[in-house]
Amino acid sequence: MSASAKKRIMREYGECMTEKPAGMKINFDEQNMTKWEVLMDGPDGSAYAGGHFKLEIVFPNEYPFKPPVVSFRTKIYHPNVSNDDKGSMCLGLLRPDEWKPPNKVVAVLRLIQSLMVEPNIDDAIEPSIGNEYKENRKEFEKNAKDWVKRYAK
Amino acid sequence: MARKRSSQHAAPQPTPPTASGSAGNPISLRGSNSPAPAAPAIPAPPTGRSGLRSAKSLGTVAVGQPTTQGNRVAKAAPKKKEPKPKPIKKECFICATTRQVSNCAGRGFKAVEGACDHFQNTCNVCIGKMIKEKIVKRDLDEAVLVCAFPDCEHVLDYNTIRQMIFKGARENWDTALLNHHLSNSENYVPCLNPNCGRYFSVEDCQAKSSESRSKNKADRSHPITCPYCEEDMCLDCMRPWHRSTSCDKAKIAEEEQSLQVIKNISKPCPKCGANIQKNGGCNHMKCRHCKHDFCFSCLVGFGPNMQHAEGCPERNQNILQDPRNWLPDDVNIGNWMPAMMRAAGLPDLPQQPGQVLPPPIPPPPNPVGAPRQPEPRGLLGLLQMIRAFHHNHPEVNGNANGGQDQPGN
Numbered sequence: 001m002s003a004s005a006k007k008r009i010m011r012e013y014g015e016c017m018t019e020k021p022a023g024m025k026i027n028f029d030e031q032n033m034t035k036w037e038v039l040m041d042g043p044d045g046s047a048y049a050g051g052h053f054k055l056e057i058v059f060p061n062e063y064p065f066k067p068p069v070v071s072f073r074t075k076i077y078h079p080n081v082s083n084d085d086k087g088s089m090c091l092g093l094l095r096p097d098e099w100k101p102p103n104k105v106v107a108v109l110r111l112i113q114s115l116m117v118e119p120n121i122d123d124a125i126e127p128s129i130g131n132e133y134k135e136n137r138k139e140f141e142k143n144a145k146d147w148v149k150r151y152a153k
Numbered sequence: 154m155a156r157k158r159s160s161q162h163a164a165p166q167p168t169p170p171t172a173s174g175s176a177g178n179p180i181s182l183r184g185s186n187s188p189a190p191a192a193p194a195i196p197a198p199p200t201g202r203s204g205l206r207s208a209k210s211l212g213t214v215a216v217g218q219p220t221t222q223g224n225r226v227a228k229a230a231p232k233k234k235e236p237k238p239k240p241i242k243k244e245c246f247i248c249a250t251t252r253q254v255s256n257c258a259g260r261g262f263k264a265v266e267g268a269c270d271h272f273q274n275t276c277n278v279c280i281g282k283m284i285k286e287k288i289v290k291r292d293l294d295e296a297v298l299v300c301a302f303p304d305c306e307h308v309l310d311y312n313t314i315r316q317m318i319f320k321g322a323r324e325n326w327d328t329a330l331l332n333h334h335l336s337n338s339e340n341y342v343p344c345l346n347p348n349c350g351r352y353f354s355v356e357d358c359q360a361k362s363s364e365s366r367s368k369n370k371a372d373r374s375h376p377i378t379c380p381y382c383e384e385d386m387c388l389d390c391m392r393p394w395h396r397s398t399s400c401d402k403a404k405i406a407e408e409e410q411s412l413q414v415i416k417n418i419s420k421p422c423p424k425c426g427a428n429i430q431k432n433g434g435c436n437h438m439k440c441r442h443c444k445h446d447f448c449f450s451c452l453v454g455f456g457p458n459m460q461h462a463e464g465c466p467e468r469n470q471n472i473l474q475d476p477r478n479w480l481p482d483d484v485n486i487g488n489w490m491p492a493m494m495r496a497a498g499l500p501d502l503p504q505q506p507g508q509v510l511p512p513p514i515p516p517p518p519n520p521v522g523a524p525r526q527p528e529p530r531g532l533l534g535l536l537q538m539i540r541a542f543h544h545n546h547p548e549v550n551g552n553a554n555g556g557q558d559q560p561g562n
């Protein structure tokens with residue numbers, strides 16, 4: 001990773017420290033600054049409320065010209081998170097073709113928070129969960145809460 | 154949009170045609186060999202965009218003055234009395250690196266008159282990297298750079314960008330632009346020789362080729378020869394020349410050979426056919442031409458109820474189809490499963506004592522390359538029923554806690 005990419009990541013971490021975005025905690029390791037661990041609270045009023053989710057943000061060597069890669073390390077029942085051991089997310093500004101260099105990780109984290117409140121069904125990586133969200137909201141919330149109890153407490 | 158060209162192919166690089174497209178916005182491109190114009194002829198207005206929209210910033214962001222955007226200048230503007238003006242430095246909005254303002258291409262910042270604050274504070278290195286990204290993404294319809302900051306649509310034009318980036322980057326971009334625009338023109342084909350790869354005019358070469366091969370009897374395939382390296386190709390199927398073999402057979406042979414390689418690198422968009430290259434990231438792709446969402450691995454379109462094709466590595470990641478997510482290993486389905494299977498019109502499961510797996514998902518009729526798979530409503534419905542049953546009958550788990558499965562991680 002180039003020195004300028006590292007500078008940029010440092011700068012962003014600094015901004016996160018001053019801004020202190022609500023509902024999350026960032027673990028930053030200066031020895032390995034290309035991988036952030038984020039602890040995110042399930043937003044109040046969402047099906048994930050009360051849960052604590054561990055996320056991993058990995059910065060590519062080409063950062064900020066390529067998007068960071070976000071994955072849930074805590075299992076979550078969500079249409080936009082892949083239901084495998086990767087827990088990957090790939091939508092909106094996280095998509096390589098939509099990412100823009102001025103975008104910041106904070107924006108990514110806020111996007112994730114908003115997706116926990118309202119999933120993006122049109123862009124579901126788990127279409128069956130997306131469909132359930134659309135057609136059987138009760139069942140969806142039941143399942144999502146079930147998973148919070150099982151994995152995110 | 155057939156484009157005619159009649160220049161001799163003796164020239165080292167053909168002069169590129171103007172950009173195609175109904176918008177009719179000419180992009181002035183020059184081959185990398187031609188010199189830049191001394192005085193900018195009327196700069197081609199950036200296509201379809203607002204161009205110098207932020208002309209209001211003109212003058213206010215003169216180089217050397219601190220910008221209002223919070224990014225300070227390291228040293229105050231030089232006083233007139235000092236013999237040597239201190240170099241002006243500023244920090245790049247993108248890479249957070251402090252560099253000098255200079256008029257050299259490559260490093261530092263170039264003072265671009267009339268550019269938006271963002272471009273004024275984006276270093277040349279970052280501009281070069283953005284151009285590199287454009288090349289990688291084949292984002293080459295327009296030879297400009299649009300400001301990536303929100304609500305700013307300022308456009309840096311081709312000539313300005315060329316003055317900012319390193320020579321190598323400049324040449325790469327020119328070549329990519331050239332090839333991109335040539336490849337959009339029907340009459341140009343790329344040479345298949347990997348050491349050549351140049352585009353040449355079919356029309357110019359056809360005559361020569363058919364002359365030299367006039368003995369070709371049943372002319373079922375038409376050879377064409379690259380004017381640069383003399384590589385022979387088949388004009389009908391655009392493969393290396395395959396002599397007596399038919400195009401179909403050549404196609405099969407090639408597919409067998411290179412399917413694996415091609416599969417992993419680039420594929421045509423299943424909707425519009427644009428070449429989509431995957432470089433990192435997940436298999437969920439969005440075509441940048443038609444915005445179609447699809448799985449890069451199996452080419453099935455994304456949407457509610459989508460089902461990845463048989464053999465796609467993403468297939469089992471769909472939650473309702475992943476046995477680990479809805480059936481604990483020790484559930485006893487003996488009594489109700491066969492009835493449910495019959496109700497869903499599926500064959501009975503073979504009895505496998507001690508092992509319980511969901512029924513295999515029937516292969517779609519035309520797995521790979523099919524634009525859209527039939528949605529397995531019946532099966533998904535069945536799986537949902539099973540899951541619902543499972544929720545309502547925790548006792549069948551033989552497991553006090555209601556069928557907890559193991560975290561996948």
Ligand SMILES: [Zn+2]
Pocket residue numbers: 269270271272300301302305306307
């Ligand atoms: Zn701008």
Ligand SMILES: [Zn+2]
Pocket residue numbers: 245246247248249250275276277278279280
């Ligand atoms: Zn920079």
Ligand SMILES: [Zn+2]
Pocket residue numbers: 344345346349350351379380381382383384
């Ligand atoms: Zn050639």
Ligand SMILES: [Zn+2]
Pocket residue numbers: 374387388389390391392395399400403
């Ligand atoms: Zn052929």
Ligand SMILES: [Zn+2]
Pocket residue numbers: 422423424425426427440441442443444445
């Ligand atoms: Zn497309």
Ligand SMILES: [Zn+2]
Pocket residue numbers: 448449450451452453461462465466467468
């Ligand atoms: Zn697939």
